[in-house]
Structures are given as structure tokens and as C-alpha cells.
Amino acid sequence: MSSNNNLLVKLNNAGYHHNDKWLVKGVSLSVEKGKIVTLIGPNGSGKSTTAKIALGIYKKIDGEVEKYTNKVGYVPQKISIDWTLPLRVHDFMLLTENLKDEAINEALSLTGVIHLKDKNLGNLSGGEFQRVLLARAISKKPELLVLDEPVQGVDFTGEIALYELIKKISDELNCGILLISHDLHTVMSATDYVVCLNGHVCCSGSPIDVAKNNEYKALFGEQASQILSRYEHKHDHVHTNEGEIKKN
Amino acid sequence: MFDDFFIRALVAGLGVAFVTGPLGCFVVWRRLSYFGDTLAHSALLGVTLAYSLELNIAFSVFIISSLIALILIQLQKRTNLPGDALLGLLAHSSLAVGLVVIGFLTFIRFDIMGLLFGDILAVTTDDLLIIWIGGALILLVLKLIWKPLFASTVNYELAEAEGLNPDRAKAIFTILMAAIIAISIKMVGLLLITGMLIIPAAMARNISDSPQKMVIYSIIGGLLSVVIGLFSSLEFNTSSGPSIIAASLFLFILSLLNIKQSIKLKN
Numbered sequence: 084m085s086s087n088n089n090l091l092v093k094l095n096n097a098g099y100h101h102n103d104k105w106l107v108k109g110v111s112l113s114v115e116k117g118k119i120v121t122l123i124g125p126n127g128s129g130k131s132t133t134a135k136i137a138l139g140i141y142k143k144i145d146g147e148v149e150k151y152t153n154k155v156g157y158v159p160q161k162i163s164i165d166w167t168l169p170l171r172v173h174d175f176m177l178l179t180e181n182l183k184d185e186a187i188n189e190a191l192s193l194t195g196v197i198h199l200k201d202k203n204l205g206n207l208s209g210g211e212f213q214r215v216l217l218a219r220a221i222s223k224k225p226e227l228l229v230l231d232e233p234v235q236g237v238d239f240t241g242e243i244a245l246y247e248l249i250k251k252i253s254d255e256l257n258c259g260i261l262l263i264s265h266d267l268h269t270v271m272s273a274t275d276y277v278v279c280l281n282g283h284v285c286c287s288g289s290p291i292d293v294a295k296n297n298e299y300k301a302l303f304g305e306q307a308s309q310i311l312s313r314y315e316h317k318h319d320h321v322h323t324n325e326g327e328i329k330k331n
Numbered sequence: 332m333f334d335d336f337f338i339r340a341l342v343a344g345l346g347v348a349f350v351t352g353p354l355g356c357f358v359v360w361r362r363l364s365y366f367g368d369t370l371a372h373s374a375l376l377g378v379t380l381a382y383s384l385e386l387n388i389a390f391s392v393f394i395i396s397s398l399i400a401l402i403l404i405q406l407q408k409r410t411n412l413p414g415d416a417l418l419g420l421l422a423h424s425s426l427a428v429g430l431v432v433i434g435f436l437t438f439i440r441f442d443i444m445g446l447l448f449g450d451i452l453a454v455t456t457d458d459l460l461i462i463w464i465g466g467a468l469i470l471l472v473l474k475l476i477w478k479p480l481f482a483s484t485v486n487y488e489l490a491e492a493e494g495l496n497p498d499r500a501k502a503i504f505t506i507l508m509a510a511i512i513a514i515s516i517k518m519v520g521l522l523l524i525t526g527m528l529i530i531p532a533a534m535a536r537n538i539s540d541s542p543q544k545m546v547i548y549s550i551i552g553g554l555l556s557v558v559i560g561l562f563s564s565l566e567f568n569t570s571s572g573p574s575i576i577a578a579s580l581f582l583f584i585l586s587l588l589n590i591k592q593s594i595k596l597k598n
Contacts, residue, residue: 138492157492164485168360169540178482179493227490319536 089115090151091227091259097136097146106132108145109283112276114227114259119250119273121262124280125302131160133280134229137261152227156220158213160231160263170204172196172215180223190222191215193248195241209236217245221252228252228260242266246273259266267307337565340451344557346462347515347527349377350469352550354511355532356542357504358486358525365415366403367525369422370512373399374521375429377513378446383432388460389513389522396509399425404505415427439597449520449572451561453468459519465514469507478498481542520572530579537586552582 091114098108107129114120114137122130130179135141135223136148164170166271176187191197194214199207207215211256230249234242253260262274278287279299286296299307356365377392384391391510399421406417433441439453447452472482476499483497484492490497512524532550539545560575567574 135488138488140488140491142398153494155493157489159486159488159492162486162489165362167362167536168485169536169542169545170485170553171541174543175485175543178485179478179490179495223493 089117091115092137092151092261093147093149094133095147095168097133097144097148097151099132099136099144100143100173105282107136107280107282110136110146110278111284112278112287114261116226116259117253117257118275119260119262120276120278121264121274122278122280123264123267123303124285129282130280131231133278134231134261134263138153138229152225152228154223156223156225156228158216158220158228158230158233158249160235162216164204166205172199172202172204172207175204175215176219176222178219182222186222186224190218193221194218194245210238210241214241214245217248221256224256224258226256226258228258230260231263232263233263234257234264234266249273267303294329336452336454337561339377339454339456340571341557341561343428343454343459343462344510344518344561344571345554346459346466347511347518348531348557349550350466350511351515351530352535352553353470353473353525353546354507354529355530355553356546356549357480357484358528359532359536363508364525364529365418365422367373367508367512367528369403369418369425370396370399370509371521372422372522373425373429374434374512374516374524375446376425378516379429379432379436379523382441384435387461388514388516389458389465392516393509393513396512397506400505400509444481444570445520446516447520447522448570449516449518449523449575451518451564451571462514462518465510468512469510472503473507476503480504518571520570523572523576526576526579527553527556529598530550530576534579534583534586537583538589552579555582 087152093113097110097273099106110129110133112120124130132141136144137150138155139148139150145192169254172191173187176182176190187200188197191200194217195213196218199211199215204215213234213236217230218229222230233249234245249260250263252258274290276287277290277321278294279285279293279296281300281302285298285302286293288296358364373396374392377395378388379389380386380395381391398489401584403417403421406412407414410417433443442450442453446451479490479495479497479500482493482495483500487497511528512521515524515527532549534552535545535548539548556575560578561571561580563569563578564571564574
């Protein structure tokens, strides 16, 4: 993957420790344009930490991060907004980027919350807020999207629709996505590369490769392995050694 | 026109209100009222320094307040004491040291009350220049750092992740705080400057539904407070600072009526 123009962010043996405790260690991965890389792993395995390392939020890290883009959209796992701020959805959309009104409307329509545009952010439900967060991240047409549990609290039908939207965005904008999710079913069908974390990278590769991996089976159980394998038939392309995609 | 002390005070106060409006919103949003207090208390030390070294008051207050802000940041990094304890430590020790130093400067006649609560008679034409030019500079810088500062006020990690450099914005904002205290100390006095920052912004919060509106209402509230406060200070022969702050409190109470109405609406 060296000298690759499509490279957006690359972690090289990266790790982060806080209060003498390693949150995650020895992670190497890269996100390229048009690819979806998914981080999976149990609670406390360092998924969010890895995302924050990739984003440059954590500065004192071990190893290296190479970031090749500044057009980043981020949906954090947890966000605490202080309600001493009078903030409408519309203001929130303009938080990090000066957007035209059409761009705001388009993004809010895509995630199905255009009707909330003038509502106060504090009055939204969890699921509505999550949709606004996703809309904000995609509205600036980023090159790199980092989505940390982007559909938490969203209703079941909405969840599927939003994952389809994420896949569509990745194709249309040709942006790279670093996705963190617990939902093996929905995610795996669209993922190009899976990194399974448990304080370190326990295994990584295409969803099928990971599903066959014994460490993955030990971590998630046999059933989870079958979930991944089921999506095998949906792949209409193979990855060559150079990292290119070849359609079957 | 500026010969009249009252006109000078009015022009000075309006200049201060234009700046405290937007800065005050950030003080409320970022919960910095005690930080503002600490910087203001340390201003006394700045004033004594100005008198003993014959420096400009605004300049030396700015230097001392910035220095205290720097010390605070260092203490936060190096000790395990909570933020409010550090703020109290710096606020009261710098106030105390300032007062002790005044005791030594027996050759200068100090108007302590004027320093603490503001003195409209003390505003000179030079002060007007400092307030309006300094104020314009503060507003310009605030405009430049608005995006990263506001984004990191809403959520630090989002701002950092999307490349807005919130740490730099925060450092610059700290300097702006020292600057507003430096230029407004003569008008409002060092015990009441934080009130000038917070009360109009708090009033604005009650009647606004977006950050921009809050900033605008906060400025209007500050301007009104200055006008009402100064006229009543002339009428009743009271100190300028307390009169302005009392006027802003009056506006705040009025804004509470608006909240009551909106609660009724929801029910």
C-alpha cells in the first residue's frame, strides 16, 4: 500500500495510554478513498480510542499516524452538549464549516430529519439527534468519514436505511469511511476491510477472512462467525495484492 | 464634545458594552465566570504596578492579567488541586498582594473605591482611545477565532477532529479576556467587571434561541445598562460601576418574564 494516492489515513503500530494503562496498542490500519474499514471488538477493546488516534484528537500517542486529508467528518460515540447554549439544528450544521443552505437541506433530507431544522438541539430524541449528527458529518462532503456507532438509538428500519445511506455516500463521494459498529449483520455486507480489536489488533482482513479466523471465533463465538460468512455471496469483487478492486 | 466628563463616561461605557456583549456570551457558555473574576482581581496588582512604574494602567493590567492566566494554566497542569480552588487561590492572593503593595505606595493618593467599583470622573480622552481602539481590536480577533472557539465550546473533540485547532483559539480567547478587563477597569471597577460580562449575556440567554441572537441581545443589553446606569449614577450621585450593574440586573429580571411566558406556552 505504499505510495498510494488514495490513502487518507494510516496508522502505523499506533497506541495510546492514559494513567499508565494502555487503551489500545500496536494498531496498524489504513483507510483509502471509497473504502469502508470497520472496527469491531468487545466493549473496552479500544475502538473509539483507535478512531480518536486516527482523527488526531489524541496527541501523545505511540507509533505513527499519517493523515492525508483535512476534510474530515466525525460522528463521535458520545457527545455531551452544554444546554447553556441556545443551539438549533441549523446552527449545529454550520459548526465547523460554512455551508450553503442547499447543502444543509440536502444532508438533513438524506438522513430524514429536514423537518427538525429549526428545532432546538436540546429538544431532540436520541435517535433524531443521531441522524442530525450523521447529517452534519456528511454535509461538508468529507474525504474521510469517521463514524463511531453512528446509528445508536435509531429505530430498526431507520438503522438499515442509514447503513445503506453510509454505503451510498462512500460510493458517491468516493470518501473513505472508518466505521465502528456492534451490529455485525448490517455492517458486514458493506465493509471492505474488518479490523477486530481487543486492546490490540487480534485479526484483520476481508469480512470472510476475519470470520474464518480462530481468534475472532474465540472472541465473538461461532455464531458471529456464521453471520459474517453469510455475506460471502454478496461480494462481487476480489481484492488483488496491490489493493485494487477487481469486479468478478 | 468630550470635554464633559459625563459624555466621556457614556462614550467609554458604550465602547466597553460592545465588547463585553460577545465575550460575555462565551464566558457564560464556557462557564468561565470565576475565571473572569480571578483575572479582574489580579487587575489591582496591575494598577499598583502602573502607579509605581508610571505605566499606562490598561497596559499594565493587561500584562498582569495575562500573566495570572498563564500561571493558572501551569498550575492546572502541575497540581492535583481542582480548578475552582486554584482560581480562588490566585484571585484572593493577587488581590491581597495588590492591597499590600498599595499600603507601601504612601506617596500616591489612591482612590480605592474608584478602583473597586469604577469611577466615571476618572475617564480621560486617552482612556476613550484605549477603549475604542482596544475594543475594536478585541472584536476583530474574536471574529477571526469565532469558528474554532464556538465549535470547541459546543464540542471539543468535534472541533479538534475536523481540523479547527481549538487549543489555539482557547489561548487567544484567554488573552482577549485579559484585554477586556484591562480596558474596562476604570468604568466598572475590578469587583464588578465580571458582572458586566455575565449579566447581559445571561439576560440574552433568556430571550434567544440561537447563538447569534444571544450575542446581539447581549450587546444591546450591555448598551442599555450603561445608558440607564450612568444616567442614574448622575441623578443619585452613586458610583458608576454598581449603577451599571444594577441596571443590567433590572434588565435580567425583565427577561425572566419572557421565560415565564414561554413555559406557559409549552403547558
